Amino acid sequence: MKLRWFVCLSAALATIPWTEGAQPDRVVCYYDSRSRHREGVGKAEAPGDIEPSLSTCTHLVYGFAVIDGANYKLVPLDEYQELDSGKGYYRAVTSLKKRYPGLNILLSVGGLADPEKEKYLTLLESEDNRKNFVSSARILLRQYAFDGLDLAWEFPEIYVKKDRGTLGSLWHGFKKTFGFAHSHKDEKADEHRDGFTALVKELKNSLRPDGLLLTAAVLPNVDTSIYYNLKDIVPNLDFISVLAFNYTTPEKKPEEADYPAALYQAGGRDINHTGDGTIRWWLEKGVPAHKVIFGIGPFGVTWKLTSESKISGVPPIGADGPGEAGPQTKTPGLLSYPEVCSLLPNPNFKSASAPHLLRRVTDPSHKLGSYAFRLPDSSSDTGLWVAYEDPETAGYKGAYVKNKGLGGIAIWDISLDDFRGVCSGEKFPILKAAKNHL
Numbered sequence: 001m002k003l004r005w006f007v008c009l010s011a012a013l014a015t016i017p018w019t020e021g022a023q024p025d026r027v028v029c030y031y032d033s034r035s036r037h038r039e040g041v042g043k044a045e046a047p048g049d050i051e052p053s054l055s056t057c058t059h060l061v062y063g064f065a066v067i068d069g070a071n072y073k074l075v076p077l078d079e080y081q082e083l084d085s086g087k088g089y090y091r092a093v094t095s096l097k098k099r100y101p102g103l104n105i106l107l108s109v110g111g112l113a114d115p116e117k118e119k120y121l122t123l124l125e126s127e128d129n130r131k132n133f134v135s136s137a138r139i140l141l142r143q144y145a146f147d148g149l150d151l152a153w154e155f156p157e158i159y160v161k162k163d164r165g166t167l168g169s170l171w172h173g174f175k176k177t178f179g180f181a182h183s184h185k186d187e188k189a190d191e192h193r194d195g196f197t198a199l200v201k202e203l204k205n206s207l208r209p210d211g212l213l214l215t216a217a218v219l220p221n222v223d224t225s226i227y228y229n230l231k232d233i234v235p236n237l238d239f240i241s242v243l244a245f246n247y248t249t250p251e252k253k254p255e256e257a258d259y260p261a262a263l264y265q266a267g268g269r270d271i272n273h274t275g276d277g278t279i280r281w282w283l284e285k286g287v288p289a290h291k292v293i294f295g296i297g298p299f300g301v302t303w304k305l306t307s308e309s310k311i312s313g314v315p316p317i318g319a320d321g322p323g324e325a326g327p328q329t330k331t332p333g334l335l336s337y338p339e340v341c342s343l344l345p346n347p348n349f350k351s352a353s354a355p356h357l358l359r360r361v362t363d364p365s366h367k368l369g370s371y372a373f374r375l376p377d378s379s380s381d382t383g384l385w386v387a388y389e390d391p392e393t394a395g396y397k398g399a400y401v402k403n404k405g406l407g408g409i410a411i412w413d414i415s416l417d418d419f420r421g422v423c424s425g426e427k428f429p430i431l432k433a434a435k436n437h438l
């Protein structure tokens, strides 16, 4: 009995620095190393291009390492670029600690950088596989002086029902042809949840003696209630970045464009497709608010509009799949914030070609977010609808985090923010706006 009380008391004492009124203090900056392969002004090289963010970030998370399918070891995405035997980007990034001594630099695994998702489940199924992963992770982290590991585990996305409409079946054919990643039901979901719980525990035990951090990022459209045994994993994680965006995407719903990263529910939309709905769920499950990090995506999600789309542009609006890829990010359905801002009327861009500009619609309710659009016409037969994060909407999210007493914000990822300051002259305006409201 006495021992029990003692244990409870120590547990309570251990959490005291986080009693009510604690300030959210974490600014978790994800950097996707694949952005260094972009051409032109979108090319974001670490350390150089990301350095102006580092006086704002408390954690820099280098993404993404992957799993070797042959032996389940943690390996770099690009050995030649990242290891000392090649160009040494890992070392160049962790060396930033000399200039930013308070900065924690973590390595993240998964994060959708690894096209082979199956490994992320089979690894969980066997203790030997997990052992290989855990020991290789510890070695890699220590060898390159990372401060910890972030698990952006590639769990399957929520099952999407096939659409029966004409557009839907058209898309079904398209997806089959072009191999759009589509989710399936996971027959061994319980086993995978238990394996992940064990993995988190085994990693924590391995990293603890060196004082290394262990964190997780929950990717969009993963069923948290299936894969995350919160009661058992949360005590072993320093914090969890909940990516509160991409609730709707052109991959999930090609025929209907809608706000992908609304903060609050409006107009009968699904509460679970909002940042607030998601965060409430985490808090209701008993996860301490200070461990929950609100994930913000500094980008726009785009759909193509058709001649049948509504003239008003008001979402939800009929659409025809992902919008055309941007000149820098070259990804259909996605535009970085600078790519979006170059399409908006802006006194800084006098030479912008007027016919391609989008009409901007802000959100005075502060619930849903900003969007902009251009209807198809005779000069450009591809209309475009884009919902995007901007400094203003990111600021509301920062204020929400403060209000709820959450642990901070995560920006996923900073290469999509305006890291050159072309939109308004300020570098990383979305990161900074969110941080300024914490």
Ligand SMILES: *[C@@H]1O[C@H](CO)[C@@H](O)[C@H](O)[C@H]1NC(C)=O
Pocket (backbone or CB within 6 Å): 225, 270, 271, 272, 281
């Ligand atoms: C929201 O998600 C929770 C947890 O998965 C679920 O229980 C609830 O039914 C969902 N609500 C809606 C409106 O889908």
Ligand SMILES: *[C@@H]1O[C@H](CO)[C@@H](O)[C@H](O)[C@H]1NC(C)=O
Pocket (backbone or CB within 6 Å): 112, 219, 220, 243, 246, 249, 250, 251, 301, 302, 331, 332, 333, 334
């Ligand atoms: C978010 O959605 C865009 C557009 O569909 C996609 O390109 C991007 O990879 C998604 N990001 C994440 C983290 O899911």
